[in-house]
Amino acid sequence: MARKIQLTLLGCGGVGRQLLRHIVSTRKLHEDQGLRVAVMAVVDSKSIVLGEKNEELDDTALLEICLAKEKNNQMPETGKTFLSTILMDDHATFFLVYPTGRPLVVADCTASEKIGQALAEIADLNCCIVLANKKPLTSSFNVYDRIAALNRRYRCESTVGAALPVIATLNRLLNSGDSIKKIVGALSGTLGFVMSRLEYGESFSDIVRQAKELGYTEPDPRDDLGGMDVARKALIMARLMGWRINLEDVEVECLYPPSLAPKLMSTMQFLKEGLAELDLPMRNRVKEAAARGCVLRYVATIENFHCKVGIVEQPQQSALGQLHGSDNLVEIFTRCYSTSPLVIKGAGAGNDTTAAGVLADVLDLQDYFG
Template sequence: MQFMKDLLLGYKMKKIIQLGLGNIGIEVIRQFLKLDPVVKSDFKYKAVMDSKNCIFKKNCLDDKDLRKLIDLKLSGKLDMSKYQHEKKKLIDSFGRKTIIVDVTASDETYPVILECLKNSGSAVLANKKLLAGEQKRFDVLKNASDSFDRIKFECSVGAGLPIIYSLKSLIKTNDKIKEIRGCFSGTLGYVFSELENGKKFSEIVRKAKDLGYTEPDPREDLSGKDVARKALILARLSGKKLELSDVKIDNLVPEKLRKCTVEEFLNNLSDFDKVFEKRIWKALVKDKRMRYTALVSETRASAGVIKADKYSEIGSLKGTLNMCVIRTRRYDNPLIIQGPGAGVKVTADGVLRNILEFKTSRF
């Protein structure tokens, strides 16, 4: 009888292979460890890999192994290089019960994801670069995953908000997307809210960096490229064929500070405080609010600053909150999705929910 139970459990078991062990990767594992045992029973971690190394056990990593893995990573003592020779063997084992979880920020994971999909596996992506790279790669991933049925990527736009799910559902039911407008950067939302409160641009950026809202180089956020990638993903899901170069981007980094070091950038940013103060007050005196938004229309995609009406959906948004406003043939009075769209815990929660959705999947 026990043999039959073990056999059935092995048949049902989904095996997770996680790519990336940065802040989000660690938090995904932490939240996985806290799951109810019944919920967790259909999943096991088979391996954790990065760009060079991997660590795994033949019979999967148990909770004790995962806790030790986190402790070693945080202490700087983690060495996964001894498992390097096993990496190909692990990739060769991909199958229908494999779930690749990509929490990196690298486009180098593409071949591994594709190999998993070709072998009937599934994937969960928090990595925007795979979906916002070349159009042909996007198309290959779509075709290899049965029109994205075997790829979940809710966290690629709006962290844990159900934006991708809602958009895919609208498209599947043959609704026509007219326009998508959204604030998809908690960092830029924070910057503009603080500017409205009379704070200096240079001080806001420094504080945002200290709070962990920005990338190590805040110009990654201020350049608007991250928002542009999200706009591109939504545009492609809506059926448009576009490259990132087709997306018009409003770069908030002063041109003179785009090629210097991070330290030089931060030290000289105060030279531009008056410029941003003038822009924000020009909007405020007209009862407008400056917001950095992504736009996907029937003809184009863009990422940039708009002057929104004070009491509009976008204009009333505060702080790091994200919002997506979708207008379709059925929803001319728009569908609005709003909530936390930034932060390690929120993103990790979204990744984990995507993983658990495969529990009842036919794949």
């Protein structure tokens, strides 16, 4: 008899939909392994879809959900549909309509700030949690500690490097007693693309506009240029190492001045006018770095109980200096890797890659299901 992993998906955006498609497309693979990922419920900000008679949603229903969400951003009328409040308030309301007392994995593929408290309550119900959403792990310690207390019953690989084994590697090092001295990471595919293109003499504004057209940036590129996404990833790694620090303790270099902030300038105005103000200062920084045989990279540096995120100069022939495009790269310096760091490199962004990382985390919890 196949071991059944019962899963509830929170969030049905790009990553959530791709996760459902991965689950459907890997049925034969998992069947051969004696496994079945049973999706019991899919939750978005407006509704909850459950299978009939509390059974799992079949593959047809899962694909219908994906298509309906893509077409009109609404759940289809399949199975049983309820009004959802779990993503709109701080209470795990979902469990009022889902039978408790059975093993369950809850996968958070949202970008919700408010969901942290709900996940903390879910953790108290003895569930397993898988996170692609960085915000619960970078919020208050009241939330973080309750999730982290799950120990091996929670996974969060996709919060830092999509499917790259950054968290797993750090856990292996920490559990072996190998003390981590320093972590340096290029952790934004968007900013990696922008920084590497600057080497070819293109203007900063043209590169950012191109990145937006290619779908690399958020709808407002300032969400990437502000550096907060990288800061959250750095904080997750620092907290994993036992540091009791908060997001405001992370030193962040924002790539645009306060005068170009969203409160003062619309996205359209920023793209048409504001970005051009950044061209000359960035061009000068590129020239100064090149004169020293270096290139610019936007990186997170975690060392001596201090997290710093921003542009640094890197030798052209270094691992970070040779990084191009939207790939991520993390260098980990430890007692064992003191002079030659452990390097993890590869695609660190994209719905497909991130969803693959989430599914791998879900499968990693299979021992909790008989």
